Amino acid sequence: MIHALKMFYTTVGRKMIMALTGLFLVTFLIEHLYGNLLLYKLDGGVAFNEYSEFLVSSLFIRVVEIALFAGFLIHIIDGIYLTLYNRRARKIRYEVEHVSGLGTWFSRNMGLTGAVIFFFLVVHLKSFFVPYRIFHTDTSLAYEVASAFRSNWYAALYVVSMVILGSHLNHGFQSAFHSLGFNNIKYMKPMKTLGTLFALIMMIGFASFPIMFYFDIFGVGTDILGH
Amino acid sequence: MNTLNSKIPDGSIENKWTRYKSTVRLVNPSNKRRIEVLVIGSGLAGASAAASLAELGYNVKCFCFQDSPRRAHSIAAQGGINAAKNYSNDGDSVYRLFYDTVKGGDFRSREANVYRLAEVSANIIDQCVAQGVPFAREYGGLLDNRSFGGVQVSRTFYARGQTGQQLLLGAYSALSRQIAKGQVKMYNRHEMQELVIVDGKASGIITRNLVTGELERFSGHSVVLATGGYGNVFYLSTNAMGSNTTAIWKAYRKGAFFANPCYTQIHPTCIPVSGDYQSKLTLMSESLRNDGRVWVPKAQHDKRKPREIPDQERDYYLERKYPAYGNLVPRDVASRAAKQVCDEGRGVGPSGLAVYLDFRDAIQRLGRHVISERYGNLFEMYEKITGEDPYQTPMRIYPAVHYTMGGLWVDYNLMTTIPGLYALGECNFSDHGANRLGASALMQGLADGYFIIPYTIGAYLADDIRVQVTPTDHPAFQEAENSVRGRIDKLMNVKGSQPVEELHKKLGKILWEYCGMARNEQGLNKALAEIKLLKEEFWKEVKIPGGTNEFNPELDKAGRVADFIELGELMVLDALHRKESCGCHFREESQTAEGEAKRDDNTFSYVAAWEFKGDGSEPALNKEALEFEVVHLAQRSYK
């Protein structure tokens, strides 16, 4: 066991940590998106609230939640570590450097997009997770969400962050498989396409909420808020 | 005047090597640990020797002037490596490979050595495959072969157009393994500048650390030179820029005989020169002649585009003159034929010094993908350099200096005339006679390094077990180091007005003009006089910037060129004395009615081994008579 853990000390191992935690976070994203989609049921937010309450009360979810936080923590710490480590591997920089065409913008800016996601997470947790989960406020979570998205700055922040998340995933999703060795010459292109597709689904999926609620499309907002 | 003992073992030619191996004196494993061997060079010959000797338990120090052993000039070999495996079932055998090589060399090589080379050739392929060399394979998973110039069987193993690279990386990996074990100590960016002799035996070397400029002393029980060919004496050649003669030249000046210096191979398929700034020539592998057809227009000065010239107005001159071998005649024959048609005013391209190598028919017959699989990287290389696409328009090619058959004289053990000093690979003279066949230099380098030196060096070292290596404060080391330092200072103090390259170019022009594809007495005499003048000019005019104790590539080059100039003189002398034509050495005075090389076996069936007699005196000629017990001497014919 100790022996197997040693593998994570190397540059290759460190990267596998990124991939493993990244993919774990991806499964969370999928689950999260599913939950959020309940907001579109036009049932006054009932299904969504029931679902949220289930999450709060289930012991199993409690355990998963810890894992999730650990996952984020490890992903973030390792991400910061690697970004700095890699920067330090070249003390003297180039005078002229043309990077266009040498890998994508997305792949070169994982640290940056990750940092934005982190910033977003803090805001996001502060507005929904902390009051609801820690202080157990009695209000309907669906109501909170719907009203938050009426705010200009909040909706805008949310949309921008989801674009950034899409960027992170556009490289991250396929990269994770690559890092774990599940890739070869034949799959390279399809994997990239799949990664982009996945990133787009996540981006559009999540970004749809602020947009739908802000503009009250199909009356999703009115349905929950009553106005 | 046969002063040379080539130490050929007794017995029939098939049994010599086997008998030798089972009777040669051995060094016992515990004693090997006490023995130091210095290997100069990390090309195919050097790397394979260093690795194999280390595997046996010797302590090896290995040197190269590049930044890594992986970059030796062997890396550039393209076409392939011969071996008598008969995997193609086309009747190949050790004897046939032996015979082809002796014949290809125009009967100027030593039978026993060549036979041994053919014998071990098969082991080389086994060894390389086991190392993970990715040779080309058939769909069934077995090794693929192709044919090369001068032979009628398919015995050439290849790895796309990068065979030398793959073989060298194989040897490099074996070497790396020994470096990791501490059995070989590798010295990169170190250039051997002098040989140290103690009590008549090779006992060490002086090197210059090319990064710091420091002179360093290394002592060993034996010194193995594997420093490659000296084709760069012509300035323009297909050799890597750093290839040089310095190591073997120092050995020559210390008493090792230099054999057949004038035998230089001019390769028929190179990209033509495009301007004065040209720094080197690029070879297009001979393997291209398997599928490409060589032609020039029938008319003189025909300026039409190649595709506009209809078939009946083209002269496929190799197919016409040599129907049996066609485009696959040996290199010397193909080169001279190209020179001939260009001299007739039928050459193509802006300079008129080129012929076409055309793939149109092969592409029609086999399809573009087959051609691209076989030669893809060569075609790309051609396009990069010339900006023309050989799938669309024929390549333009012209002969260029490529390989030097001459080198230090060695006996059957690969030992030079200095006891304890060995020469392997291209830097010795041993196996190719007056002309080397394609794909046999790689074979020779690896045969020498993997399979021959590990046996033969034991015969010498067996005596040395009790002797400690010479301490490096021995006066001989001091003296050698002083002479190196003296020369470097002398070079730096010339402070003339001409950069080294310019003087090197002048030397190249003289040699190419008078000692190149065709030679005659008058021209050679002229060359001799011009080189003498150039030598004076060099020592008055050379301009070397920078300092001695630092990274100074101009100083490195200057030392090499100074040696090249001296070597050039010896080459001309050798060419002058050999009044016959043989293989690559074409004396215009000695040709058949059809203009082919005409040997004079009665007078010149010997190896010319030159002995240094001091600066300013003529070197002495020693002869090793060549006796042909197996092969019948015959005028070569490829018709």
Place this chain on the structure above:
Amino acid sequence: MSETINLKLKVWRQKNTSAKGRFEIYDMPGVSTHMSFLEMMDVLNDKLIRGGQEPVAFDHDCREGICGMCSMFINGRAHGPLRGTTACQLHMRHFQDGETITIEPWRANAFPVIRDLVVDRSAFDKIIQAGGFVSVNTGNAPDANSIPVEKHKAEESFDAAACIGCGACVASCKNSSAMLFLSAKVSQLALLPQGDPERKVRVLKMVQAHDEAGFGSCTNIGACEAKCPKNISIAHIARLNKEYLRASLARD
């Protein structure tokens, strides 16, 4: 196209590893477009020497794209603007009249500058020494055809083996990672039956040597692949990762 062009060169000059470097600017009028990039550098050096200045030091040997010695960062790109091309194979016809060309050495802590454009790449040798070989002594080999190798595997193995060890991958990588170089060797041997017995130790040791040399960690960007003169694919890095995972999880 015009046969000659006028250029300005902005070249990194540095006396030795510990010295401080700086850029120098040189005028290069009348450069023939048929020249190779290194021949253009020769012309520059010829001028410098005649003018009593020190020539620009740069590594080179074969000048045909196979030895891996040449190493220049030209106008912000390793080996210059073209794909699949070393600096020595780059010809001046790819540059514009009046252009300023910036020439820098490879930049990575693991590749310290020795002088001007010359860097020390011995870290690559160390990686190979750690395990980039098959442990077979001379004379131990079975007949070459005794083990057939699937053609497509032999081909893919060759694709990886084509690496010339130039270091452009490291130079182009944002992370100064040598993963492409390392993976090329691991992949070459992993694809062949001859490499099989040592595949576990090999990958572990080679990765360790890579890290000890101070190269960064790969983040699958692909700049290496885009600038590799031998077009080595980052798919080999995926194979390396798989080998690494397998080796790490193995029981022994």
